[in-house]
Amino acid sequence: MDRTVPARAQLADFLRERRNTAGLTYSQMTKILGGQPSAATLERAASGSIVPTLETVRDFIIATTTEKETFGPEPALHAGRELCIRARRITRAPYYVRKAPDPTLVSDTAGFLKALRHQHVWSGYPTPGEMESMSGPGKLPRTTVRRIINGEALPVDPQQAIAFLIACHVIEEADLELWLAAAVRAFKEDRTRAKRTKNISQWENAYQEMEEKAKAKEDATVTALHEEEKKAA
Incomplete structure (x- = not known):
């Protein structure tokens, strides 16, 4: 296996371990998935020589989920997504991108757009097509994604901004709250933009x-923790 890029190798190790645990060939995995992706695509995903698409990683995990996994595929899907994003970040992001953008530092619409573009880089440059498919029909057209990541346009409304952020793997409500607070702050500061906003x-x-x-x-979450503490006591 290709180990020249450690982050890619870690993802490949994760996928290979799942296949070995499930005891499946790549052809059997393809049959489980209804014929797509191909066995060759699944094998390349676990080779360590490429960073597979998030969709391929998801399919790989679904195909190798066993009854022994009490909580189903969700924990593995989360782990696989994080490994894939890290590998993409290492192989695609500029060397100077060392941390995720901080929306609390945004003060105007130019800063908001820059932060969105930075988040896209930090998430490993998902393609416009990937982002469109992750968001569902009509929510985030790939043409709109291109305009945002090229710095040509802001999201037209909060729903589009949220779809963009989720496609860039900002998924927790608390994190999305910070981004929306930044948008409100930016639009209020940029009076010209605010007047043009419907x-x-x-x-x-x-x-x-x-x-x-x-x-x-x-x-x-707090309630659940208290309940667990009561049971433990």
């Missing part, structure tokens, strides 16, 4: 809704 209040409403979701999730 309804700036929609950004404020989206931020408030995400804030409530983040708070509800945090409360639910």
